[in-house]
Amino acid sequence: MKRTHHCGELRSSDAGTRVVLNGWVHRRRDLGGLIFIDLRDREGITQLVVDPAATAAEQVNTAQLLHDEWVIAARGTVRQRPGTMVNPQLATGEIEVVVEALDVLNRAAPMPFHLDDTTVAEDIRLRYRYLEIRRSAIARNLRLRHRVAKLVRDFLDALGFVEIETPILSKSTPEGARDYLVPSRVHPGAFYALPQAPQQYKQLLMVAGIERYFQIARCFRDEDLRADRQPEFTQVDIEMSFVDQADVLSVSERMLAHIAREILDVEVPTPFPRLSYTEAMNRYGSDKPDVRFGLELADLSGALQKSSFRVFRRVLDTGGCVKAISPQGLSTASRRTLDAWAGEVAGFGAKGLASLRVETDGSVGGQAAKFLSEDEKRDILGITAAAPGDLILIVADTPKVVHAALGHLRRVIARDQGLISPDRFAFVWVVDFPLLEFDDENNRYVAVHHPFTSPRIEDVPFLDSTPEKVRAQAYDVVLNGVEIGGGSIRIHDPGMQARMFERLGISAEESEDRFGHLLTALKLGAPPHGGIALGFDRLVMLLAGAESIRDVIAFPKTTRAACLMTGSPAPVDAHQLEELHIRCTTGVDADSQ
RNA sequence: GGGGGUGUAGCUCAAUUUGGUUAGAGCACCGGCCUGUCACGCCGGUGGUUGCGGGUUCGAGUCCCGUCGCUCCCGCCA
Numbered sequence: 001m002k003r004t005h006h007c008g009e010l011r012s013s014d015a016g017t018r019v020v021l022n023g024w025v026h027r028r029r030d031l032g033g034l035i036f037i038d039l040r041d042r043e044g045i046t047q048l049v050v051d052p053a054a055t056a057a058e059q060v061n062t063a064q065l066l067h068d069e070w071v072i073a074a075r076g077t078v079r080q081r082p083g084t085m086v087n088p089q090l091a092t093g094e095i096e097v098v099v100e101a102l103d104v105l106n107r108a109a110p111m112p113f114h115l116d117d118t119t120v121a122e123d124i125r126l127r128y129r130y131l132e133i134r135r136s137a138i139a140r141n142l143r144l145r146h147r148v149a150k151l152v153r154d155f156l157d158a159l160g161f162v163e164i165e166t167p168i169l170s171k172s173t174p175e176g177a178r179d180y181l182v183p184s185r186v187h188p189g190a191f192y193a194l195p196q197a198p199q200q201y202k203q204l205l206m207v208a209g210i211e212r213y214f215q216i217a218r219c220f221r222d223e224d225l226r227a228d229r230q231p232e233f234t235q236v237d238i239e240m241s242f243v244d245q246a247d248v249l250s251v252s253e254r255m256l257a258h259i260a261r262e263i264l265d266v267e268v269p270t271p272f273p274r275l276s277y278t279e280a281m282n283r284y285g286s287d288k289p290d291v292r293f294g295l296e297l298a299d300l301s302g303a304l305q306k307s308s309f310r311v312f313r314r315v316l317d318t319g320g321c322v323k324a325i326s327p328q329g330l331s332t333a334s335r336r337t338l339d340a341w342a343g344e345v346a347g348f349g350a351k352g353l354a355s356l357r358v359e360t361d362g363s364v365g366g367q368a369a370k371f372l373s374e375d376e377k378r379d380i381l382g383i384t385a386a387a388p389g390d391l392i393l394i395v396a397d398t399p400k401v402v403h404a405a406l407g408h409l410r411r412v413i414a415r416d417q418g419l420i421s422p423d424r425f426a427f428v429w430v431v432d433f434p435l436l437e438f439d440d441e442n443n444r445y446v447a448v449h450h451p452f453t454s455p456r457i458e459d460v461p462f463l464d465s466t467p468e469k470v471r472a473q474a475y476d477v478v479l480n481g482v483e484i485g486g487g488s489i490r491i492h493d494p495g496m497q498a499r500m501f502e503r504l505g506i507s508a509e510e511s512e513d514r515f516g517h518l519l520t521a522l523k524l525g526a527p528p529h530g531g532i533a534l535g536f537d538r539l540v541m542l543l544a545g546a547e548s549i550r551d552v553i554a555f556p557k558t559t560r561a562a563c564l565m566t567g568s569p570a571p572v573d574a575h576q577l578e579e580l581h582i583r584c585t586t587g588v589d590a591d592s593q
Numbered sequence: 594g595g596g597g598g599u600g601u602a603g604c605u606c607a608a609u610u611u612g613g614u615u616a617g618a619g620c621a622c623c624g625g626c627c628u629g630u631c632a633c634g635c636c637g638g639u640g641g642u643u644g645c646g647g648g649u650u651c652g653a654g655u656c657c658c659g660u661c662g663c664u665c666c667c668g669c670c671a
Contacts, residue, residue: 027631027632027633029629029630029631029632029633029634030627030630030633031627031628031629031630031633031634032626032627032628033627033628034627034628034629034630035628035630036629036630036631036633038631047630047631049629049630051628051629052628053628067622068621081629082629084629085629085630085631087630087631089631090631093631110603110621110622111603111604111621112603112604113603113604113605113621114604114605114620114621116632117604117605117620119604119605119606120604120605121599121600121604121605121663121664122663122664123600123662123663123664124603124604124663126663173671174671175671176670176671177669177670177671178669178670196670196671197671199671221670222670223669223670224594224668224669224670225670226665226666226670227664227665227666229670347596347597347666347667348667349667404667408666446671447671448671449671450671451671452671453671504671558662558663558664559663559664559665560662560663562662564662564663
C-alpha cells in the first residue's frame, strides 16, 4: 500500500477520496465495536475509524492488536465528520478516514517512556534519542536548522562565495583549546588533530585565490561542556580577500538580518549597533552584553575614592573598582532576595553585595548606608540616577570580578523581573578587542582571539612597550547576550606574523614547526583577508527559542562528553590499539595490558 | 579541578520532615467489558537490587561515609 497523502493534509474538501496513509499509531481508542486510531506521520495526525460495518472482520481483528507506535499502512475513504464530532484541536479534525484495509508494517515493543512527556529524565531521553525526536520539539528544531542552513548557502552563493570542505584529519597546534587526537597507524607515535576550526585552511584558501569561501564546518574542542557547548559543534565559517573589517561586518549582519526575516518574520535593522570592548565591559560588565534591557553598570569608584568605608577603600587603594546596578522599584526587596543575589555574585568571586535603598522621601537607607557620608550618598544617587523606590546593588573588587559579578546579576534580575521581552532579537557587534592579554599562569602574553589576528595598524608601535593596549581588528557578534560569532582581519604580512609569534613567546623553531606552512604561504602572494565564524548551533538555538544547543543537535553528547545512545566513547580491542602503537596507562583497558 | 540540583516500578511522582507493619498512585503492560471516541470509559491483575558500595542501628528508601549517572554554573573553551 503506497501512501497517497500525509497525515496532516486532508480536509473536508477531500471527502469521498480514497487514500492510503502510512505512519505510527499515535493512540488507539477501542470502544469495543468501533475502534479509533490516531495515525501520525511527520506532517500531522489523522483519525482512522475501524467500523465493523465498513471494514472486513480480518482487518478489524488487526486493528484490535495495534499498540502505540506500531507502524501501519491504512487504506480507506475520507469522510466528513458529523458536526458534533469535529475535533477543533486537530488540523485534520473535520474529517476521518474510514478504514477498509490495514497492514502492520512493523510492530513496536512498549515504549521505554511516555513520548509526549517533556519531564522525562534527560539521560533516558538521550538513550532513546530517536524516540524523543519522533514526537518532541526536537524534530521541529532539526527542520528549522535545515532551513537556516539552506538560507546561509543560498545567501552566500548569491554573493559569490564558494563552499569548500577542509580536512577533518588535521594538525595539532599549541594555542587554543585542547585537541581531540587521532592516532596514525602508518606513522607510529604521530597524531592527527580534529580541527577546532578550519582557521588555517581557510586562510590558505585565500592565498589560493578563492577570494570568497564558506563552509558549514564541524569543529571539535576537548573542553568541559555547558548548555551552549558541545565537544563537536558547527560553525558557518566565512573568509574573504581584499576586505576590511567593515566589509566582513556588513556581509555578516546582512545575512543574519536575512535569516531573522525569513525564519522569524522579524525585521532587524542594519547596521547592527557597535560597541567597543571597553564600552561593553564598562556598561554591561560583559563582552557579550544582552542589550535587550538597561540595568547598566554605574562606576562609583570616583565618588568613593576617599570613603571611610574600609571595604570600598581597600579595594580602591589596590587598583580595584566599585560599581553598581540600580534596579527600579526594588527597594523593598526582601533580605532573602538580597541573600540570593549575593549568592549569585559569590560564584564569580565577589566577596559581598552591598545594597542601598532609595526611600520615598529620597533619603538613602539600606545595609550599606551607615558606612557612607551624606556627600557620598548624594554622589551615588547622581551617578546611578536612582529614583525613590529603587535599589542600588554594589560590588567592590578587581575590575574582572566586579564586571563578571554585576554582568551576571543584571541578567538574573532582568530575567526574574520580566524586563526581557521574549520576542526581541537584539544583535550587537563588539569591536576593538584587545589583541593580547597577560596569562598569569604561563607568565606570558597570549592572543585574545587567535595568533593570526591583525592588530590595528595605529596600535602596532605599542606591541613591544605596552602590549595589552594594542587593539585587534577583531569582532564578535552577540545576540541576546549569547556570543554567536567572531572573527578578525588576519595578518597577511609574513614579517608581522613572525613578530606575533615572537610576542607570544613562540620560538622561531617552534613557529616554523607548527605554522611553517602558513608562514611560507604568506610569503608567496597572500592577499589581505579576513573573515568570521558563526556558531551555527547557538544561532539555531536562539531562533528556535531553545535553552540548550542539545535541542538543535540530532544526537548530542552529555556534559561528560558521552553518547548515551551508542555508548561512545568506549574501549577498543587490544589488537586495534596495537596497530595504532598505543598503550593505555589508566582506564578500562590498562588492566589487560 | 570546584560548587549547586537530582536519582524510589518501564515512565512521572508519593512515602524521607520525626528511622518502625507488607514502599503506594497515575500512565504503560497483561486479562475482561464497551459502536462516536479524540488524554475514551469501566472491572481485575502483573510489576521494586529505593542508582551502586559500605557503615550506624533491634530495625534504613529515610541517618553517616564513599562512589556513579544526568544536569546548571565557576575554572577551562586561541
